[in-house]
Amino acid sequence: MSGADIRIANRPDPDKELLAIAEYVSGFSADGDVARSTARYCLMDTLACAFQALDYPACTKLLGPVVPGATLQGGARVPGTAYELDPVNAAFNIGALVRWLDFNDTWLAAEWGHPSDNLGAILALADYLSRTRVVEGGDSLTVGDVLTAMIKAHEIQGVIALENSFNRVGLDHVLLVRIASTAVATDMLGGSRDQIVNAVSNAFIDGGALRTYRHAPNTGSRKSWAAGDATSRAVRLALIAMRGEMGYPSALSAKTWGFSDVLFKGRPLSFSQPYGSYVMENVLFKISYPAEFHAQTAVEAAMSLHASVRDRIEDIDRIVVETQEPGVRIIDKIGPLDNPADRDHCLQYMIAVPLVFGRLTAADYEDDVASDPRIDILREKMQVTENKTFTEEYFAADKRYIGNAIQVHFKDGTATERVHVDYPIGHRKRREEGIPVLVEKFKSSIAGKLSDSQVESLTELFDDQAKLERFPVTEFMSLLVR
Numbered sequence: 001m002s003g004a005d006i007r008i009a010n011r012p013d014p015d016k017e018l019l020a021i022a023e024y025v026s027g028f029s030a031d032g033d034v035a036r037s038t039a040r041y042c043l044m045d046t047l048a049c050a051f052q053a054l055d056y057p058a059c060t061k062l063l064g065p066v067v068p069g070a071t072l073q074g075g076a077r078v079p080g081t082a083y084e085l086d087p088v089n090a091a092f093n094i095g096a097l098v099r100w101l102d103f104n105d106t107w108l109a110a111e112w113g114h115p116s117d118n119l120g121a122i123l124a125l126a127d128y129l130s131r132t133r134v135v136e137g138g139d140s141l142t143v144g145d146v147l148t149a150m151i152k153a154h155e156i157q158g159v160i161a162l163e164n165s166f167n168r169v170g171l172d173h174v175l176l177v178r179i180a181s182t183a184v185a186t187d188m189l190g191g192s193r194d195q196i197v198n199a200v201s202n203a204f205i206d207g208g209a210l211r212t213y214r215h216a217p218n219t220g221s222r223k224s225w226a227a228g229d230a231t232s233r234a235v236r237l238a239l240i241a242m243r244g245e246m247g248y249p250s251a252l253s254a255k256t257w258g259f260s261d262v263l264f265k266g267r268p269l270s271f272s273q274p275y276g277s278y279v280m281e282n283v284l285f286k287i288s289y290p291a292e293f294h295a296q297t298a299v300e301a302a303m304s305l306h307a308s309v310r311d312r313i314e315d316i317d318r319i320v321v322e323t324q325e326p327g328v329r330i331i332d333k334i335g336p337l338d339n340p341a342d343r344d345h346c347l348q349y350m351i352a353v354p355l356v357f358g359r360l361t362a363a364d365y366e367d368d369v370a371s372d373p374r375i376d377i378l379r380e381k382m383q384v385t386e387n388k389t390f391t392e393e394y395f396a397a398d399k400r401y402i403g404n405a406i407q408v409h410f411k412d413g414t415a416t417e418r419v420h421v422d423y424p425i426g427h428r429k430r431r432e433e434g435i436p437v438l439v440e441k442f443k444s445s446i447a448g449k450l451s452d453s454q455v456e457s458l459t460e461l462f463d464d465q466a467k468l469e470r471f472p473v474t475e476f477m478s479l480l481v482r
Contacts, residue, residue: 014197014249017269018204021156021179022196024275025187030151035277037465039147042105042154044462045285045438046116047079047480048445049104050097052362054080058221058340059100063093074135076128079480080449087128091181091235095120095228101362102224102344103290105283105426107154108394108402111161112293112326113173115283118153120231121181122146123477125188125238130473141188143476144469149184151280156180158279163270167330171208171263174230179203181234189242198247202237204259205251216333219342282400285426287437290362294327295350297421298404302354305408308416309355313374315410321351322387322405322420324394332384340365348379351406393422402427454479 030036053059064083065071071083076090078097085093098104098119105116123146130140157180166175182203186196209229213222241247252259253268260268289299298321309316323332333346343349343365352375353364363369390403405420425434442462446455458479461468 012250012253014201014247015252017252018197018200018247018249019193020271020275021183021200022193024156025152025183025196026191026193028152028275028277030148030277032277032281035151035280036147036469038280038283039150039154040462040465040468041285041435041438042116042150042280042283043119043143043147044442045287046098046104046119048438048442049099049101049116050094051080051445051449052103053097053100054449056100056362059096059224062096062225065089074131076124076131077477077481079123079477080482082482085124087124088232088235088239090124090128091120092225092228092232093120094123095231096225097228099227100224101290102292103286103362105285106293107158107161107279107283108293108326108400109158109162110165110395111167111173111176113157113161113176114227115154115157115180115279116150117174117177117227118157118181118184118231119150120228121185121234121238122149122153122188124231125185125235126473127477129188130477134474140472140474142469143471143473145188146473147469149188151277152187152275153180153184154279154283155275155277156183158283159271159273159275160269163272164264166208166264167211169263169265170211172211172214172226174226175208177227178206178230178234178237181231182237185235185238186241189238191238191242194247195241197249198245199237199241201247201249201251202241202245203234205248206233206237207259207263213341214330214345216335216342219345220339221341223341223345282428284400284402284424284428285434285438286424287426287434287441288424289350289360290344290365291350291360292331292345292347293424294324294331294402295347295404296424296426297402298323298327298347298351298406299354299360300421300424301404301406301419302351303358303360304419305406305416306354306356306358309408310358312410313356313378315412316378316381316408317411318409319351319355319378319382320407320409320418321347321382321384322390322403323347323384324390324403325386326391326394327404328384328386334379337370343370346379347384348382349375351382352376352378355408400427450480450482 157176186199331347393401407418
């Protein structure tokens, strides 16, 4: 590592991790057909999540300018609203909408997270830059430029996550959103390799948010706006780097004071592969259920058991649940659940609702549904254990399964079948089955939020990859706002 002696004042060369990100962002073409097609569907899915979040006052109360009246005519627009804001605050708004319902895409590895969270920075900056350029007589960015930025942001976040577990040292995965968004935003602004290095070094120096708000007994709504906060910070760091603000070349490796020593137990980051387009091509979509991803297959299994148990809830003796090690560590939760953010990260809750009602929607995390006594009765009867095979297949690079199995045992000694699901409908191995459901998710999410003509135009636009790639961002955003 470069900062071996803290007494030496000579400025070192930039850490190899910073250089790798900067060289990738500024040099990779991101022109693979699979990656670009998947990015198109990812954009649809991410916008669908944002529009669904508009139904929840706990989210919408956070939208708009930081202080009343601090809007920016000609600024970045926020989908589903009439807000025009500076790109830093617009990134927060869009990021909060995208993440609010825990329904956007997912990446699972040593670390996990939601790479489409980066759209908060990408879309806000793309709209702001495009509107500014048009006023000055230039051309708008295209939606193809947005897809390129998405592919790169997905890749940075996901490849770092493959070998590096930030949650094991208490840090939240939104750290990776800030890093990826900072790199891509600086590139979108026209930054040089050195400016990207400077900006990303500051993103690492910011450290990381604690995961306190994701875990009992402190689970709360910050987990729904934390990614918006990260994208907002990323845009700010990119903007000041473009003004010539300096960076910190050994931000990761500096002895005593660097990221690795302070926050990562002295370990350098580990990488198993270079940056490309692997993450976008293999990303997981949450298509059917707004549930923490380690529970997606558990929800599917519970849905298939609903018909067998719905009339026998009182006769249930125990429910045996097998999951992966991350599922046990993150969402195996007993005791009272105080709010929707608590419930959508509880494996037992996400199984109980479909067993009882045959559904799981965002509304099912609200108090009126949670007050049904059958849910907590079933939660108390669940026995959650790790299935070692599920864990192995979770980490296997050629599988990336998210296995869960459920079997319900009744007081009379009988039992349902053991329902075992390896990977959910949003997995790459089920793309053919999943894409039509994803498209319907998008259509139903924007219906009623936008005019009929906007809905029709967006649907036609997303049906045509080539047309979408060429479409100006200024016109695209006009189709998304009221």
